[in-house]
Amino acid sequence: MTIMPTRKNPATLEGNRxxxxxxxRSDEHAFVAQAARSRALHRRWVQPxxxxxxxxxxxQRYRRLDTSVRHAGFVVLRNDDNALAGxxxxxxxxxxxxxxxxxxxxxxxxxxxxxxxSEAFVLALDYAFGALELHRVEANVQxxxxxxxxxxxxxxFVREGYSRRYVKIAGRWRDHVRFAMLADEWARQRxxxxxxxxxxxx
Numbered sequence: 001m002t003i004m005p006t007r008k009n010p011a012t013l014e015g016n017r018x019x020x021x022x023x024x025r026s027d028e029h030a031f032v033a034q035a036a037r038s039r040a041l042h043r044r045w046v047q048p049x050x051x052x053x054x055x056x057x058x059x060q061r062y063r064r065l066d067t068s069v070r071h072a073g074f075v076v077l078r079n080d081d082n083a084l085a086g087x088x089x090x091x092x093x094x095x096x097x098x099x100x101x102x103x104x105x106x107x108x109x110x111x112x113x114x115x116x117x118s119e120a121f122v123l124a125l126d127y128a129f130g131a132l133e134l135h136r137v138e139a140n141v142q143x144x145x146x147x148x149x150x151x152x153x154x155x156x157f158v159r160e161g162y163s164r165r166y167v168k169i170a171g172r173w174r175d176h177v178r179f180a181m182l183a184d185e186w187a188r189q190r191x192x193x194x195x196x197x198x199x200x201x202x
Contacts, residue, residue: 011065013074013123013124013126013127014123015079015119015120015122015123016079016119016198017078017079017080017115017116017119018076018077018078018079018085018116018119018120018123019076019077019079019123020074020075020076020077020088020120020123020124020127021074021075021077022062022063022064022065022072022073022074022075023055023058023059023062023063023073023074023075023087024059024063025056025059027055027059027075027084028052028055028056030084031048031049031055031075031084032049032050032051032052032055034084034108034109035048035049035050035108036050037108037109038106038107038108038109040109041107041108041109041112042106043170044142044169044170044172044174045106045142045145045148045169046104046106046169047169047170048087048106058073061073062074062089065131069093070091070092070093071089071090071091071092071093072089072090072093072101072127072128072132073087073088073089073090073091074087074088074089074120074124075087076088076107076116076117076120078111078116083111084108084111085107085108085111085116085117085120086105086106086107086108086111086116086117086120087104087105087106088103088104088105088117088120088121088124089103089104089105090102090103090124090128090132090134090137091103091104093132093134098135098136099133099134099135099136100134100135100136100137100138101128101132101134101136101137101138102137102138102139102140103124103128103137103138103139104139105117105120105121105124105139105148105151112147115197115200117151118151118154118155118197119197121151121155122155122190122193122194122197125137125155125181125186125190126190129183129186129187134183135182135183136180136181136182136183137180137181138178138179138180139152139157139178139179139180139181140163140166140167140176140177140178140179141176141177141179142169142174142175142176142177143162143175143176143177149177152179154193154196154197155181155193156181156185156186156189156193157179157180157181158179158180158181158185159177159178159179160178160179160180161177161178162175162176162177162178163175163176163177163178
């Protein structure tokens, strides 16, 4: 599903194969359609907004990007045709002594397995540790979600622990593996991660 381009957004993050920008109300039709098309892919892992009402609430929560927000989100669009490839969201941004956030992400069918989300994750982390001035980004992944586990490993997140019955998804409390990336760690390894992703398209 393609999202039609509009006036260039100064908040757009440009990569070689994808670009990221905050969600817009005009994305509703494409986004809801992709969420429906990807239900089998997402299963118990994640529940994207799949109705106009849920999407409107998502846009309201993630549409702004500045250092005062508690949530910052991006849709991931393929450069060639603006096809909607996925989502990367930073939520529960805490300032003060923490300077931390949680990152959530998911891909949409049929653009899974082509490396788009790997590149998108790199762009999003650059933004998190740059413009958002975060110190720590935490990712929580269900232990059976092999694709997501592979993605955080590819990016270089460090496993920190295991959270039992951590989040209620699809009616059940789900265990999660906890990973984190720190700003100084990202500064040291981002160039190598970029090269690895460019070489593998994984």
